[in-house]
Amino acid sequence: MKTLITIAALSLAALPAAAHDFGFAGVLSNSNSGEMPGITLSVGKPLAEGPITLESGKLYELEIEADGTGELALEGPGFFRAIWVNEVVINGLEVRPFGLESVEFDEAGTMEIEFLAIKPGQFHLKIPGSTGESQRVDISIQ
Structure with missing residues (x-):
């Protein structure tokens, strides 16, 4: 033996x-993390400045901030299926879901989604029912 x-x-x-x-x-270590710009949910304002590019296999933290000007949601089932969600932090409470399709803010607040980018491709996050370009952010995973 x-x-x-x-x-x-x-x-x-x-x-x-x-x-x-x-x-x-492993892949969740700080040495494997990338930078990602935040997203702001506000009535009549753009979600983000320009498209976002991520690298497959890297760990990211998406910070979503709602200013409370309206009850707003963010959807992107294609994007959420292309990532592995490690945790969602809402008001200091950590949730470790199996997956996401959308998130919604009824009032002002901040949410952080820590995830591992997995599947390369072109995706988007948008405010449901909106058609304006500023109410959508394109995300590329390379």
Whole structure:
């Protein structure tokens, strides 16, 4: 048994350095995170400035802020199916859902969605029922 444990330990030590780059938390480590601009929900104002580009395999945090000017939602089932949601934080409460289709704000507040970008492609988030270009943000996962 000692021989088997010794062989396993030596095998792990012999792995290339790239196998250890992410550290203990793996893909959820800080060394694997990317920057993402926030989204603002406000009546008559654009959601974001221009399109957003993300990299597949990186961890991101999307901050959505509603100013309370209206009851507004944000939908994007295609985008939400292309990511793995680690957690949603609302008023300091962490929720770890299986998935999302949309979120809605009845009043002013902030929500953070921590996710791992998975599936490359072109997606969008938008205010349901809206047709204006400023009420939609295009997201590309490369």
